[in-house]
Amino acid sequence: DVKVTQSSRYLVKRTGEKVFLECVQDMDHENMFWYRQDPGLGLRLIYFSYDVKMKEKGDIPEGYSVSREKKERFSLILESASTNQTSMYLCASELGREGNQPQHFGDGTRLSIL
Amino acid sequence: GESVGLHLPTLSVQEGDNSIINCAYSNSASDYFIWYKQESGKGPQFIIDIRSNMDKRQGQRVTVLLNKTVKHLSLQIAATQPGDSAVYFCAETVEGAQKLVFGQGTRLTINP
Structure with a gap:
C-alpha cells in the first residue's frame, strides 16, 4: 500500500512565525501535492510538484512556498504565518508516469495559527 | 468528530x-474520476476510480457508475456497515492535467 506520512498531526504556531510542514511518500511517486481543507470550501490545491526541484502553483499559492529537494519529500512553507492560514493541510502523492492515477493522501496536519 | x-x-x-x-x-472533457472516503480525523482514502471509456466498474462491495450524457457519477455501497460512516467525495480530471477537481462531499451516516 501507498504510504504518505505527514510529520505532525497537530501544530500550533504564532502569527509571523515561519512554519514547515513535511510530507514523505514511500512509493517512488513522481507527483506530490499540498492541499488545504476548510469547512464549506472543500479541498483547495496550494502547490504541486512533478519532479525533484520542480514546482507549480495551484489555485491558492499566496502566502505559501514549497520545496522538493528529494523525490520522496515535499515540504510546505508558510513564510510568515497568519491566522487565515489556520486549516487542515493534506499532502498527496501520485504515480505520475503514465496516464491518470489516483492521488493518495496522508492523514493531514491540523495547523492553528494564534 | x-x-x-x-x-x-x-x-x-x-x-x-x-x-x-x-x-x-462540471467538465464535459473530464475523462478520469475517483471516489474518496474521508473518516473523521483522517485524510481522504482512495476507494475506486473509473475512466470515461467505461460506464461501470466494480470493487469489493462498491460499484461506480458513470453517465457522461448528464455528467453524473454515482457510488453504490452494498450492505452498508457502521465502518462505512464517513464523508464521500468525487474528483474529476482531464488526462494529463495533473490536477484533480474535488466535489464538496456527502456525509453518510449509518443507523443501527
Missing part, C-alpha cells in the same frame, strides 16, 4: 441496506 464541510448533503441509511451517493461533475 471533525467536520470536513459545513452543510454537507447527508445520506442516512440502515445498516445492511445499500447506499447510493451521487456526484454531478
Whole structure:
C-alpha cells in the first residue's frame, strides 16, 4: 500500500512565525501535492510538484512556498504565518508516469495559527 | 468528530441496506474520476476510480457508475456497515492535467 506520512498531526504556531510542514511518500511517486481543507470550501490545491526541484502553483499559492529537494519529500512553507492560514493541510502523492492515477493522501496536519 | 464541510448533503441509511451517493461533475472533457472516503480525523482514502471509456466498474462491495450524457457519477455501497460512516467525495480530471477537481462531499451516516 501507498504510504504518505505527514510529520505532525497537530501544530500550533504564532502569527509571523515561519512554519514547515513535511510530507514523505514511500512509493517512488513522481507527483506530490499540498492541499488545504476548510469547512464549506472543500479541498483547495496550494502547490504541486512533478519532479525533484520542480514546482507549480495551484489555485491558492499566496502566502505559501514549497520545496522538493528529494523525490520522496515535499515540504510546505508558510513564510510568515497568519491566522487565515489556520486549516487542515493534506499532502498527496501520485504515480505520475503514465496516464491518470489516483492521488493518495496522508492523514493531514491540523495547523492553528494564534 | 471533525467536520470536513459545513452543510454537507447527508445520506442516512440502515445498516445492511445499500447506499447510493451521487456526484454531478462540471467538465464535459473530464475523462478520469475517483471516489474518496474521508473518516473523521483522517485524510481522504482512495476507494475506486473509473475512466470515461467505461460506464461501470466494480470493487469489493462498491460499484461506480458513470453517465457522461448528464455528467453524473454515482457510488453504490452494498450492505452498508457502521465502518462505512464517513464523508464521500468525487474528483474529476482531464488526462494529463495533473490536477484533480474535488466535489464538496456527502456525509453518510449509518443507523443501527
